[in-house]
Amino acid sequence: MAETPEGPMGPAGLRVLKIMVFALTGTMIVGLVTIVSLLVIRLPGSLPAAPLPDAIILPGGETAVAFTATARWYAVVTAGDEILIYDRASGALRQRIAVTAE
Numbered sequence: 001m002a003e004t005p006e007g008p009m010g011p012a013g014l015r016v017l018k019i020m021v022f023a024l025t026g027t028m029i030v031g032l033v034t035i036v037s038l039l040v041i042r043l044p045g046s047l048p049a050a051p052l053p054d055a056i057i058l059p060g061g062e063t064a065v066a067f068t069a070t071a072r073w074y075a076v077v078t079a080g081d082e083i084l085i086y087d088r089a090s091g092a093l094r095q096r097i098a099v100t101a102e
Helices: 012-042
Strands: 064-069 073-078 082-087 093-098
Touching: none
Parallel strands: none
Antiparallel strands: 064 073, 073 082, 082 093
């Protein structure tokens, strides 16, 4: 059986493996630095949050469970399984959606 030729740093395959490990380590470090820098650059400069309405008057004494908003409307999910969609500019109720379980 042929023996593996040894150089000053050990077997030839070990040298290639060391190079590959160093290359992978360098790639991972560059990737991590890139991800962190993108997070630092992008997160503070994100879009400003839409202003919340001062007060929302729910019809019939409903209780709000969840709230979501866009630039043109906002929605309130009530404890009575309804979604109430209000116009952001006027505050008027635009749509009422009943959620039913199937």
